[in-house]
Amino acid sequence: MNQRRFTPGEAAPAAGRDASAPRLQVSGLSKSFLGANALDDVSFTIEAGEVLALIGENGAGKSTLIKILSGAHRPDAGEVLVNGERVDILSPRDSEDLGIATVYQELSLFPELSVAENLVFGSFPGRGIIDWRSARKEATEFLASLDVHIDVTKRVRELSIAEKQMLEIAKALHRRAQIVILDEPTAVLGGEDVDHLLALVEGLKKRGVSVIFVSHRLEEVFGLADHYVVLKDGRLTGAGRISETDHDDLVSKMVGREFARSSRSVNQNLGDVVLAVEHLVRDGVLDDVSLTVRAGEVLGIAGLRGAGRTELARAIYGADTVNSGTVRVNGVDVPNGSPLRSIRAGIGLVPEERKTQGIFIALSTAANIPVVKMLRRGLRVVRPAAERRLALAYKDKLRIKVGDVNAPVAQLSGGNQQKVVLSKWLDAGVDVLILDEPTRGIDVGAKQEIYELIRGLCEQGLAIIVISSELPEVLSLSHRIIVMHHGSAVAELDGETATEEQVMNYAVGGRGQ
Structure with missing residues (x-):
């Protein structure tokens, strides 16, 4: 491809002249839309090799701030300095030229192109013939150096959600960014994928790359960030070193009120069985899964990514056909593989995407x-x-x-x-409501409202299934918990007494004590 090669995490050349200046300095940024303030006098700095956590409820102004730094929006007031030099970011190209790379929640991959084509897209020569063999070799070596193992000849549409997310991040690193903005990068990941990504960010810190990390998973923030900035209604409500705050303090700054931790579901007035699933089999995906859910009950489904949780939800709902087994609502069989008939039988699905x-x-x-x-x-x-x-x-x-x-x-x-x-x-x-990752990518304040809604629906007698990668969420909401492993329901636990350790033990294939 006749392009300069580089190693992962190698920062782009400094845009400014003052090596002692902060890598990025935002001063007095304001932005309004139709008279409503989206950002109001926001200021912060981030040093080279530092992770800054950008925290706030949805609608707090985080997306507006990110879009200003990425060149999608122009501020009404304030300034941005990169390495001590004032810059005007008038377009996404300006942002990229300054060494700023943004990885949004909404991925910007080309689904019909290959992994290699997506990764090296920005490195194509302006003229001449593209050496595709070299491109595939470069893509393979680059991804391997990041410990990302994806067949570079596969089309992006064939990748899993996690693989697409990792490719998007790799694409940003491939462009030698010195400032990387990660907007909810782990929202679609689970298990080892999350650990891999967080390790990758740690590696960027060591190479001097600055990272703005947006996440609603505060445990990730505390394990990764050096400093934090909290926005609410477009205004700065808190900033400082992450070591000098705690979970409840951050949440209080986010929601503007004292944080009250969610309690376990307490509705014990359970009714008759509403949903009965018996011996559900889908070759290679589900292996003889049976379960029941009663009126007013929350059944939690836990397990690692790939354990068959979402596939079970889709099979019950009729989005995927099964080879054998039955689904009954209020004692009446629901036809296999028909979402419309499932809806008319009283089954609803809130999908993860x-x-x-x-x-x-x-x-x-x-x-x-x-x-x-x-x-x-x-x-x-x-x-x-x-x-x-x-x-x-x-x-x-x-x-x-x-x-x-x-x-x-x-x-x-x-x-x-x-x-x-x-x-x-x-x-x-509906009589049965299946919630697949109901709070994925949702801020803490909205999560609490969703939890309250779920509990309220229980009181009204709905039968609810909650599928979540967040074990505290499953434990706090569920009356019973089914743990899945390799397409099988390997354990059923009492929601009142189950622990994270117990759930994880079964999720990884362990046996009961």
């Missing part, structure tokens, strides 16, 4: 909410006025932060989009 599977991202909040009820009842007439009234009702009921219910749902934060997804199923009136 809400933006591609849970909502119509280009439609409004008002248009999204009634969709499931229309499917369930076979309705075909759209009534905009009624849809608007319904959306306003759920806006108040679920505290959805939306200015205009007729605006595209794409404009909402992740937590508010998740509330729109939940609103669809509540409006449809």
Whole structure:
């Protein structure tokens, strides 16, 4: 490819002249949209080889700040300095030329191109013939040096979510960034993938690369960050060394009130069995899985990534066909492999990929909410006025932060989009609700609201399945917990007495004591 080769984590040449200056200095940044402040006089610095945790609820201004640094937005006031030199970031190209690389939650990969083509895309020569053999060799060596083992000839659309995320991060590193912004990089990862990514960030620190790390998983923040910045409603509400704060203090700064830890579900007034799954088999994926869920009960599904949790949810919902086994709702068999018939039988699914599977991202909040009820009842007439009234009702009921219910749902934060997804199923009136990673990519304040909603639905008699990679979440919500390993349900634990150690023991294939 006739391009200069380099090692992973090697920083780009310094953009400024003052080696003693902070790597990045943000001073008095402000930005408003239609008169509403998204950022209001925000300032902070980050040194070379330092990890700065950027923390805040969804809608706090984090995305606006990131987009200013990446060149997608221009600030109304304030300045940005890189290595002591004032810079104007007027476009994404300006940001990249300054050595700033941003890895968003929404990946920017080309699904029909190969892993190698995506990785070296920015290194293509302006003219001449591309040496694809060299490109594949460079991609293989580069990924291997990061301990990322992906077949570079595979198309991106064939990769798992975790593989896509790791490729996106590798692509940013391939461009020799000296400042890397990671926006919720572990939100779609689990288990060893998370450990690998955090180790990769530690390696960047040692090479002098500065990292802005956005995460709602505060345990990651405390294990990785040197300093923190907390935003709320566009304003700076806290900043300092991570060693001088604690979990509850950070959460209080995020939500603007004293943090109250979530308690375990206490509803013991369980009703009859609503959902019965018997001997479900899907070759190579699910191996003879059986379970029941009663009215007013939360059944937690735990296990490592690849254990079959999501596949089980999809099979119960009818999105994936099974080779054998039955699913019954209130004693009535549900046809295999038919989501529509599952919906009409009273089963709802909130999928882990809400933006591609849970909502119509280009439609409004008002248009999204009634969709499931229309499917369930076979309705075909759209009534905009009624849809608007319904959306306003759920806006108040679920505290959805939306200015205009007729605006595209794409404009909402992740937590508010998740509330729109939940609103669809509540409006449809299902008996069984499956929640697959219900708080993934959602801030702490919104998590608490989702937890309260789940408990409220229990009190109303819904049968609920919660699938989560966060063990504290499973333990705090569940009456019973089923642990999966290699497609099998290997243990059933009492939610009142189960511990993280017990769950993890079964999740990795251990046996009971």
